[in-house]
Amino acid sequence: MSIKKRKAYELEITDLAFGGRGLAKPDGFPVFIDRCIPGDVVFAKITKKKKSWAEGKLIKILQESSLRKEGKCQYCNFCGGCKWQQIGYDLQLEYKKRHVTESMQHIGGLKDVLVKDVIPSDNIYEYRNKMEFSCSSKRWLLPWELENEEIKKDFGIGLHVPGTFDKVIDIKRCEIMPDLGNQILDDVRNFIKESDLPAYNLRTHEGFWRFLMLRHSVAFDTWMVNIVTTFKQMDVVRDLASVLTQNHPQIKSVMNNITDAKSGVSIGKEEICLYGKDHIKERLGKFVFKISPNSFFQTNTRSCENLYAKVSEYAALTGKETVIDLYSGTGTIPIWLSDQAKMVYGIEIVKSAVVDAKLNAQLNGIENCEFFEGDIKDVLPGLKQKPDVMIIDPPRVGMHKDVVQQVLYISPEKIVYVSCNPATLARDLEMLAPEYDIKEIQPVDMFPHTYHIESVALLLKK
Structure with a gap:
């Protein structure tokens, strides 16, 4: 079969590729199609054609x-969130493990690495502690809405079409998202519809309402509501805060982030506390963390504890070690390891994250964590302390090649690498394999019904 762009074909899906897309192989030629699972026979239109593959x-x-x-x-067939809901959870875990294994083999050329069975998420629904919803003056109509002429393409608040x-x-x-979040979302929707202010339009760059961000503390069952607007209109947002806090006593913080940025970014240039405090608290293990509107925190609290427990197990600290954590964020891993190590140093480029990390250490009475702000490739060479254990938890793009070279130069006896992307892992x-034995990799599922998977790898110096 000769595959041509803009032509439609009947195809049998035989596999799931990394990224969650179905894979068909007519005459051995790979075609990737979203929202398909192995065993489906589909009719699909070719949208992109390359020499060795197509979409x-x-x-x-x-x-x-x-x-x-x-x-x-x-909405699972239409929004970009949970594309794997049509696959049983046990099978999701099998595919996630396989994607880690295949990434090691095909991308890293690492044939004999032990990849363990995935540690499942405790909850597969209502597990996210943070959700961000966008406002639109003209919402996207779903197929059953298009059939009803009385339904108008008016205001909507929700998630983007992929x-x-x-x-x-x-x-x-x-x-x-926990059920109360849906009640809060509905209250916000009704309030905005009744207000005289329009939703922001990303094409004309006009309008007031931009985003609603909800954060939930699992340990304390409290909520933060962050309303993102284009400009300041205090009487309106205060009225909304009053409605929400009267209806839902679990809301302990209502914030208003204000930004006139033309891009679809929810971080405000100005931040105003409308109700309660400017943060909520969450607990990981025995440690408490402050979570502000824009601070990073793992979105699945219970699975995060599973992840960090595996980091502790691999680090195997005795209380005498010096630990350096690259990409330390708001300090969650250093603080988690603080009572197991002699000293923990964290390096993070985002200034606000370093501020949060220091505050979180103070909140927990921890004195053996020190945090440095700056680019790792600039800060790391200046640290005089040689670590016994190095924790590496980079963003999806992985480590900069200069950082890899510095890690190899410092040559810690043990590395615990935490990854959210099997390809960059x-x-x-x-790059580390010539100097380190990769003992094993433990995947941990934090994102049920998606293809995403966290992994923890244990590396020992040869």
Whole structure:
């Protein structure tokens, strides 16, 4: 079969590729199609054609796979959040493990690395402690809404249609967020509809309402509501804060971030506390952390504890070691390890994260954590302390090659590498492999119904 762009074909899905897309191989030629699972027979239009692969858009499922399940969420076939709801959770874990293994083999050239079975998420619904919803003056209509001429393309608040920057689905209920979050979302929707202020339009750059961010503390069952607007209108946002806090006593913080940035970014240039405090608190293990509107915190609290427990296990500290944590963020890993080590140093480039890390250490009465602000490749060479154990927890893009060279030069006896991207994990481990034995990799699922997977790798110096 000769595959051509803009042509449609009947294809059988035989596998799931990393990134969560279905894979068909007509005459051995790979075609990637979103929202398909192995065993589906589909009709798909080719949207991109390269020499050795192609991408297609699903038009219709001609024959459903025996593996296909009914998704719990009515939006799971349309929004970009939970594309794997039609796959049973046990099978999701199998594919996630396989994606880590295949990344090691095909990207890193690492053939004999032990990848363990995935540690599952304690909850597979209502697990996210943070959700961000976008406002739109013209929401995206779903197929059953298009059939009803009385339904108007008016205000919506929800999640984006994949591949678009301005098309928002009006989400009435998100299944991966705790139920109270849906009640808060509905109250905000009704308030905005009744207000005289329009939603922000990313094309015309006009309008007032931009984003709603919800944060939930699992340990304390409290909520933060962050309303992002284009300009200051204190009477309106204070009225909204009053409605929300009267309806939901669990809300302990209401913030207003204000930004006139033309890009779709929810971080404000100015931040105003409308109710309560400017943060909520969360607990990981025995440690308490302050969470401000824009601070980074792992979105699955209970699975984060599973992840950090594995970091502790691999670090195997006795209380005598010096630990350096690269990409230390708001200090969660250094603080988690603080009572197991002699001294922990964290390096982080984001100034606000370093400020939060220092505050979190003070909050927990910790005196053996020290945090440095700056680019790792600039800060690391200036540290006189040679670590016994190095923790590496980079963003999705992995380590800069200069940082890899510095790690090899410092040559710690043990490295614990925490990754949210199997592809860059494989690439970085390949560079470290000449000097380090990769003992094992433990995947930890923090994002049920998505293809994303966290992994912890243990490396020992040869």
